[in-house]
Structures are given as C-alpha cells and as structure tokens.
Amino acid sequence: MVHRGSTMKKIKSVAFKAADKNRRQERFDSFKKRLFYIFGQLQSRGWVRTGELAEVFNVSSRTVQRDLESLRQDQVIRADETEQGRWLFNGETQSFLKMNVTDHDAATLAFIYKLSKIFGGEVNKSVLQSIDKLFLLDETSYPFFMITPRVKNPDMTLPFYKDLYRAIQEKLMMNLTYRKGGGTATVKGAPFALIMSEGLWYLGYLPGEPGKFKDIRTVRYANIVSVEPIEDETYEKPEWVKDALRNARNIWFGTQAPVKVVLEADNYVRDYFEACDYFPQQKIGKKGAKTFPIECRISHPNEALSNILRFLPYIRVVSPPDLKAQVLERVKTYLKK
Known part of the structure; x- marks a missing residue:
C-alpha cells in the first residue's frame, strides 16, 4: 500500500524539479547567456567541463559542444589532454584583460551587472563580479574598463559625460566639484579614465598641478556636481601612474609597493x-x-x-x-x- 502522504511528497518533489528545470532553461536559453556563464567559469577557475555545462544549462552535450566549438576555433579554449571533455582557458593567445570593448558595450555590461544581482546564483557570483576586471582599452592591462583616447563614439546620456570624455580625450586639466559628506568640495585635477568597478562608475583623476601629481584619486560618478575643463591647460600622465593602475585590484590606487x-x-x-x-x-x-x-x-x-x-x-x-x-x-x- 502506498500512503497518501508519501505520494503527495513525491508529486511535490517532481513538481519542484520540473519548475527548477524550466527556470534553468529560461536562464540559459540563448548562446549569449551561456557564453557569459562559460566566460565566468574560465575567469574564476580556468577550465570548464562539457558534462557540467550541459547539466547547468539543462541542454544536451551536443549543444554545449557547439557553443564550445566557436570558442575553440577562436583559440579562447583548448582541449585538456589529460581529461576528456575538459576545456582549458588558452592563456597563451587570449586575455580577458585585452578585450576590445566600446563605450556602448561597457554601459550594457554595467546594466547586466546590476540586473544579475536580482538573479543571484552562479550568474552573479562567477560572471558579473569579474566584469569589472575583464574589459579595458589601453596600452597596458589594468583590472578595470577605462575610457581612454582610443575609444570613439561616446555614449553621452550620463550627466557631464560630454565634458569629461573630451577632457580625457584631449588631456585637459579640469575643476571638479563633487559631493563630500554633507556638502561639496572642489578640486583641480587631470581626469584620465572612467572606471566601472563593482557595477558602479567612477572618475579617475590626478589631483594637483601638471608635473606635480603625487597620487591617484577616484570619485563616484553619481557624486559629481559639476565639471569645468580648463581649455588652455593640458597634462601628461606620469609613468608611475601606469604601474599603479597595473597593480591595482580595486578603486583604491596605492602608489607604494604592496x-x-x-x-x-x-x-x-x-x-x-x-x-x-x-x-x-x-x-x-x-x-x-x-x-x-x-x-x-x-x-x-x-x-x-x-x-x-x-x-x-x-x-x-x-x-x-x-x-x-x-x-x-x-x-x-x-x-x-
């Protein structure tokens, strides 16, 4: 005899599994969504397995193999010679720190980062916590996306973006006013980059006069009150700034050795x-x-x-x-x- 309570538990268990299966199907129902997850796994641990991905995505192994094949052809991954079905990040030919990303891409990534916090789980944990370290555009590898003179076609929807973008492009000094405590503060400095970290935008700048820069500072974009580029005053970024950015792992840029x-x-x-x-x-x-x-x-x-x-x-x-x-x-x- 089968007890009614036992039967109900089995029905609930099956229903829960079916609902979970449907949620996973919706979560990874496109190549782009699966690709973000794969990049996150490669970024965090350096490898992926075909079987594991098929289980997470709730798709066939053949579908995963098609996804991975495009990455293999682009030499992003290579087969693990010691384990069948395991793929390694090909660090010899690819680097997440050197991907070419436009301003529009960066804005999209910032939006996805915030959206991921709603979904939670592996998407937020693996993929989007590393977005701030994945994308940049400069002559050296820094752990942030930076808008530098190479980037074209800026997205001017943010307040002060047009003036900041031009100041960065033309290496103009500026007067910056921002919220501080219960009031505001104004500082003269050299803006060198817009930085996206932890899903938030910051302005990176060098306070002081050209030739006398001693440290790097950041201000959250939302706290900027006004920006005034100084048209007839330019600056050059000191060499030590590149070293400080290269060694940075967050928005606190120290100029001393770790x-x-x-x-x-x-x-x-x-x-x-x-x-x-x-x-x-x-x-x-x-x-x-x-x-x-x-x-x-x-x-x-x-x-x-x-x-x-x-x-x-x-x-x-x-x-x-x-x-x-x-x-x-x-x-x-x-x-x-």
Missing part, C-alpha cells in the same frame, strides 16, 4: 573566505583549533579596512601595526556616535 598583511580569523567565518577573495592576493592558511591565518597584500589601507570591519569581531589584524591602529580608530569613532 605591503604584506597578516590576519587571524575565527573558524566560524572560514567558509566565506574559501568561497570568495575579500582581500587582494588573499591566501588562507591551515585551519587551527579555533582560528586560521589569512595573508594578503595591499597598496592602500582602504583595500582591507572595509572587509576587516565587515567581519568583526571574528577577525583580527596581526600585522602591520599601522593597519591595526586604523581599525581600532574606526571602531572608536563608531562607538562615539
């Missing part, structure tokens, strides 16, 4: 650090009785501060002492409010 940071975290939060890199060049050590070590390298304190504060009280700074002092100062300031 400093080693040692952290200690409770085992309670280890899963988070195994699943995601919260710090530049993050390395996690062996699990101890109660804690585990984390090492990273930063060129600017803000590369680490926000995520250290995020994981308090489960994380502590071992070294360097000045970073530990800054964390303590931030906590004291918060407690006073």
Whole structure:
C-alpha cells in the first residue's frame, strides 16, 4: 500500500524539479547567456567541463559542444589532454584583460551587472563580479574598463559625460566639484579614465598641478556636481601612474609597493573566505583549533579596512601595526556616535 502522504511528497518533489528545470532553461536559453556563464567559469577557475555545462544549462552535450566549438576555433579554449571533455582557458593567445570593448558595450555590461544581482546564483557570483576586471582599452592591462583616447563614439546620456570624455580625450586639466559628506568640495585635477568597478562608475583623476601629481584619486560618478575643463591647460600622465593602475585590484590606487598583511580569523567565518577573495592576493592558511591565518597584500589601507570591519569581531589584524591602529580608530569613532 502506498500512503497518501508519501505520494503527495513525491508529486511535490517532481513538481519542484520540473519548475527548477524550466527556470534553468529560461536562464540559459540563448548562446549569449551561456557564453557569459562559460566566460565566468574560465575567469574564476580556468577550465570548464562539457558534462557540467550541459547539466547547468539543462541542454544536451551536443549543444554545449557547439557553443564550445566557436570558442575553440577562436583559440579562447583548448582541449585538456589529460581529461576528456575538459576545456582549458588558452592563456597563451587570449586575455580577458585585452578585450576590445566600446563605450556602448561597457554601459550594457554595467546594466547586466546590476540586473544579475536580482538573479543571484552562479550568474552573479562567477560572471558579473569579474566584469569589472575583464574589459579595458589601453596600452597596458589594468583590472578595470577605462575610457581612454582610443575609444570613439561616446555614449553621452550620463550627466557631464560630454565634458569629461573630451577632457580625457584631449588631456585637459579640469575643476571638479563633487559631493563630500554633507556638502561639496572642489578640486583641480587631470581626469584620465572612467572606471566601472563593482557595477558602479567612477572618475579617475590626478589631483594637483601638471608635473606635480603625487597620487591617484577616484570619485563616484553619481557624486559629481559639476565639471569645468580648463581649455588652455593640458597634462601628461606620469609613468608611475601606469604601474599603479597595473597593480591595482580595486578603486583604491596605492602608489607604494604592496605591503604584506597578516590576519587571524575565527573558524566560524572560514567558509566565506574559501568561497570568495575579500582581500587582494588573499591566501588562507591551515585551519587551527579555533582560528586560521589569512595573508594578503595591499597598496592602500582602504583595500582591507572595509572587509576587516565587515567581519568583526571574528577577525583580527596581526600585522602591520599601522593597519591595526586604523581599525581600532574606526571602531572608536563608531562607538562615539
């Protein structure tokens, strides 16, 4: 005899699986959607498997093979000689950091990034968290999309875009006013790029006078109040700027050599650090009785501060002492409010 409750559970299970199958079919119902996922997997782990992709996409292995064949012909991937059905990112001939992307492409990517947060899952985790590191256009590889003098046909739908674009193209100095705290601030500087990071647009600029630039700063695009290009004053980007951009992993551009940071975290939060890199060049050590070590390298304190504060009280700074002092100062300031 089959109990009615048992039968109902089976029906619900079958219905749930069918609904999940339909959702996956809709999610990856085009080559473009599947391609974004494949690029995300290649970016995050360097390889994909035909069988795994067929299961994720809920399509036949033959469909996946057709998708991968176009990438193989373009030499983006190559067959793994040690495992059948496994494909490796062909780093010898391709680099995500050198893809040629137009302004329109970048705007589309920014929109997709925000949209992905609604979908969640692997699309947001694998593909779109890396978009800010995939696309750029400059003579060297930086981990951001940058609008430089090579890019043509700008999208002028954003406020101040026309003036900023021209200033970047013609290397004009400018007076920039932006929101800061409860008011505004005005600074003179050299705009060199528009940067998309974590789904948000920033303006990268060098504060000060031509020939006297000492650091790189960024301001969120949404906080810009006004832009005034200085028509008769141009600038040249110093060589050290290229090195700073090349070594950057976020919008905090440090001009000093990366400093080693040692952290200690409770085992309670280890899963988070195994699943995601919260710090530049993050390395996690062996699990101890109660804690585990984390090492990273930063060129600017803000590369680490926000995520250290995020994981308090489960994380502590071992070294360097000045970073530990800054964390303590931030906590004291918060407690006073």
